[in-house]
Amino acid sequence: MFRCAWCMKKIADDQPLHALNVKFAEGIDYSDQEGEIVQVYLNSRRTSVPMIVTTADSEAKKNGWDGLFAVCSEECGEKMQTTLAKEIDTFKSFSAAY
Numbered sequence: 001m002f003r004c005a006w007c008m009k010k011i012a013d014d015q016p017l018h019a020l021n022v023k024f025a026e027g028i029d030y031s032d033q034e035g036e037i038v039q040v041y042l043n044s045r046r047t048s049v050p051m052i053v054t055t056a057d058s059e060a061k062k063n064g065w066d067g068l069f070a071v072c073s074e075e076c077g078e079k080m081q082t083t084l085a086k087e088i089d090t091f092k093s094f095s096a097a098y
Contacts, residue, residue: 002037005049005069006076006083018077021065022051022084023093030067031056040067044086065095 002011011017024030030038030053039048052068054061060068069084071077077096084094 002070003050004072004076005051006071006080008049009072011070011072015072018071018074019097020069020071020077020080020084021060021063021095021097022067022069022091023064024066025088025090025092028066028090040090042083042087043089044083068097 001013002017003009004011005020033053034055035053037050037052040051041048049069052070054065054067069080071080074096081094081096084091
């Protein structure tokens with residue numbers, strides 16, 4: 001079971017899951033936590049949110065993504081995108097996957 005990175009609502013296994021793929025900025029490295037859900041502090045929100053760190057053999061990593069933020073809806077995804085655009089010290093780029 002995941003939590004929405006925006007509203008923190010639990011996303012049940014039988015509910016649709018949306019994601020935002022992210023590429024880390026230079027100097028940001030979570031490779032020692034591959035496949036884990038880590039808490040990432042977002043300065044613009046002044047809070048930490050859950051992020052899934054991609055594994056080296058995953059499709060996401062093969063496509064150049066370092067992490068995924070699970071969100072419960074497109075609405076939460078759009079709000080999260082707006083926030084990620086402000087987090088230039090942590091994220092180089094991002095893309096919606098919904």
